[in-house]
Amino acid sequence: MTNGPMNRKLKMGIVGGGQGSFIGRVHSIAACLDNRATLVAGAFSSSAERSKASAPDYDVSQDRAYPSYQTMFEAEAKKPVGERIDFVSVTTPNHTHFEVAKAALEAGFHVVCDKPMTFDLAQAEELAKLVDKSKTVFALTHNYTGYPLVRQAREMIQSGELGEIQAVRSSYIQGWLRTRLEDQDQKQAAWRTDPKQSGVAGCFGDIATHAYNLGRFMTGLLPAEISCHLKIFEPGRKLDDYGTAIVRFQNGGLGTVTASQISHGRENDLSIEIDGTKGALSWRQEEPNVMIVRQNGQPHKLYTRDPNASFMNASGKAACRLPSGHPEAFFEAFANIYVAAFDAMVDVSEGKTIERVNTVYPNVHDGVEGMHFIEQCVASSSQNGAWVSMKHPRARK
Numbered sequence: 001m002t003n004g005p006m007n008r009k010l011k012m013g014i015v016g017g018g019q020g021s022f023i024g025r026v027h028s029i030a031a032c033l034d035n036r037a038t039l040v041a042g043a044f045s046s047s048a049e050r051s052k053a054s055a056p057d058y059d060v061s062q063d064r065a066y067p068s069y070q071t072m073f074e075a076e077a078k079k080p081v082g083e084r085i086d087f088v089s090v091t092t093p094n095h096t097h098f099e100v101a102k103a104a105l106e107a108g109f110h111v112v113c114d115k116p117m118t119f120d121l122a123q124a125e126e127l128a129k130l131v132d133k134s135k136t137v138f139a140l141t142h143n144y145t146g147y148p149l150v151r152q153a154r155e156m157i158q159s160g161e162l163g164e165i166q167a168v169r170s171s172y173i174q175g176w177l178r179t180r181l182e183d184q185d186q187k188q189a190a191w192r193t194d195p196k197q198s199g200v201a202g203c204f205g206d207i208a209t210h211a212y213n214l215g216r217f218m219t220g221l222l223p224a225e226i227s228c229h230l231k232i233f234e235p236g237r238k239l240d241d242y243g244t245a246i247v248r249f250q251n252g253g254l255g256t257v258t259a260s261q262i263s264h265g266r267e268n269d270l271s272i273e274i275d276g277t278k279g280a281l282s283w284r285q286e287e288p289n290v291m292i293v294r295q296n297g298q299p300h301k302l303y304t305r306d307p308n309a310s311f312m313n314a315s316g317k318a319a320c321r322l323p324s325g326h327p328e329a330f331f332e333a334f335a336n337i338y339v340a341a342f343d344a345m346v347d348v349s350e351g352k353t354i355e356r357v358n359t360v361y362p363n364v365h366d367g368v369e370g371m372h373f374i375e376q377c378v379a380s381s382s383q384n385g386a387w388v389s390m391k392h393p394r395a396r397k
Contacts (some may be wrong), residue, residue: 030334117367146336152316162276202239208259
């Protein structure tokens, strides 16, 4: 399904995001931040009554607050070009991502899906095959790749400013699951710690995937093998709440990925350090507008997010909205994923051929790799940290 040359706002439909949802609201704000899209329809809950009740929160009319995603796709596909939704944002728990995304693609809608992409690797591979056969755009919200200084670093690294990359240390440290919050009817904790909804990994599936993806996005290094140890520290919990992995990259470099959800006082501390033969850099998500670049024998360089500065490269500048000194953070980075996906959607509507693998927005191939990362980490940990292969035919080159 294509909607002809695009001279209007894209129309958004959302699945999930009902009352009490965190990520649904984030998606709706990010998608509409640059005034290139408007949310017009939603299947906000598996409960028809709750879906209707959630519609006013998003300023969606009651007649487009659907009782199910199947009903939404069927009804919207019958609407005239320019009135129906153009894309679907999938903001439900992990175990439903595949069925929703598959149905959206089969109905001809573009898809923006929350991560991890699917419940397991088999589903991810099937979804990738479907995307490859379609003319639709599929974006995955590894939103931290949207920060200006992350994109600045990516261009610096891939243009050779840091030399050959030899070591990557990434971590994502939280503390909110130090206690059995899932037993207190806390929605976000309940599904993330339930294997039937979250999948084979807890902490590593939820946040280590971000740390791993960030290193892959910034460096472009391809993994060869991984050794991982996962741990459940909180008694009675069913999925890991702490873990660490060592990655051997195909170029001979080494990487580490550490994730925790039981570290007192830590919030969303995603950080990365990258060592090259010519220099090194470090970046922290909780201070996203600052990046440190180091070279032996020279003063440390402090890069700030400044779209008017001569040291900013094209990728970094393109991801900025505000002048320096006005913090840009989570919502803006999330919106940058949407903007890049929107550009591709417009190209499709105009009959242009789009890049499918090496896109600035995370795509279905990154989703497959993320699921492969999760399953191989679990496999390694179950074998007391044995080295297992990380080579996958769909890896982003």
